[in-house]
Amino acid sequence: MVWFWCVKLWKRICAETTTEINLLADSWKYILSGLIFQYIHGLAARGVHYLHRPGPTLQDVGFFLLPEFGQDKSYISETLFTFVFLSFIVWTFHPFIFKSKKIYTVLIWCRVLAFLVASQFLRIITFYSTQLPGPNYHCREGSKLARLPHPESVFEVLLINFPRGMTHGCGDLIFSSHMIFTLVFVLTYQKYGTKRCIKQLGWLIAVVQSFLIIASRKHYTVDVTVAWYTVNLVVFFLDKKLPELPDRTGGASFLLPLSTRDKDSKTKEENHKLLNGNSVDPPDWRQRTQVNGKILDDANLVHADATAMNGA
Template sequence: MIWKWMPLISSMVDFGRESSKLWKRICMETYVELQILAEKWKLLLAGLIFQYIHGLSARGVHYLHLPGPILQDFGFKILPELGVQRAYLSENLFFIIFLSFILWSFHPFVCHSKRFYTVLLWLRVLTCLVVCQALRIFTFYSTILPGPNYHCREGSPLAILPPPNSIFEILLLNFPRGVIYGCGDLIFSSHMIFTLVFVRTYQKYGSKRFVKVLAWLLVISQSLLIVASRNTILLTW
């Protein structure tokens, strides 16, 4: 009767072998990546710290924001508003792109195909983000426009921030509410900065043509949803 169990036993043996190979690969990749991290950790840390500085800057400009009439924008003319109940579509799509890129960036730990080191990839990504975000900070502090988003319009209690009660309210960004409901940092979209940097990175280091095409379709969809949800402007006159 034991012959009936042979296929199951064989499958278990094969699974054990593959699991052992996978574990060895993970350990090997971790060892190599840690060596690179030991050399580049200061640059990576600087890039991560700047993400906080960018968030702090966006929080600070909210205190300078004054609501006003909805901007006359070309994008608003051709794209109807999603409305408050459907404004989440833009955020959800961005979350999918963001999470997918993070998971893909660590795939060399488990897959045989390898075209980059994860530490070096994130170093390049953070470098691009720092440059773009520095330009964004300069832009939205030099041109503060009334936000067209629902929580930035006249009559909204979030449109004008009262003076902070303590320095910690600023330093902690009133997380997560202060991050989600920001105003004043209108030009240009932070979501599109991340999206374009991620997609351009996959365009260079990715190997699946279908995924590349899909990624660019998501970029187009994301840009349209951002304008339709009134998170940014396209062309104001």
């Protein structure tokens, strides 16, 4: 029984891998561009650290309302962010394991990277416009990390002192990068996820993450506030411009490579249609659970089925 399950799982992983490779062959430029911009964003954050000048912590309403964690408890917000980050990655790769396949991993990451790049581009412009004295402990007066010495070579800047340079930066405040990732992940699952309880939990975690960032004195309240409405607006407008993800309720076998050479061109054509947001599903597939480009959650799916039966 276990052997049969393992064989079935292995076949599913192989079929899904082939499907995703076909999609990656047509969209690798978008994935690569998004990953390169992640480095550019880190490079920009590293560069503004050279411009940072420590000073008195600015007056902040969040600092008055939320107690200060202190350096010994600053790991709490990073732990929660790491949980959100890893959980989202695992979810995007769940079609390789689970039978219920609602998304394509390559296409969902094309979309996520587009949201991240647009938000990070606005963030770079903002924190280079005005450098505020960092509220974090290593950015305050007297800390050795508050000011970076003049770089000895260009390689010192290009290497961005990873990963320490990413976690101990100063000056890249408005707006919070942690909230960019958190909100993009939550908004993506809100649209393409299927579990209502996880959607509600995601928004709760985003709110808690906001409070933890302020309580850890990693950002001012304005950094978190600006991130909330900026990221939501970026996702709202950019989502309308991007091609919608296709519905894969009926399966993904049409993306698998065919044995005969004369059918290869047909598969490639179908993949192009898929990337452009055009469904290539045959008309006799079973009833779809995707409505207006949004995956229905468990509760709404039951309601949709009942409505369809009443209207039949």
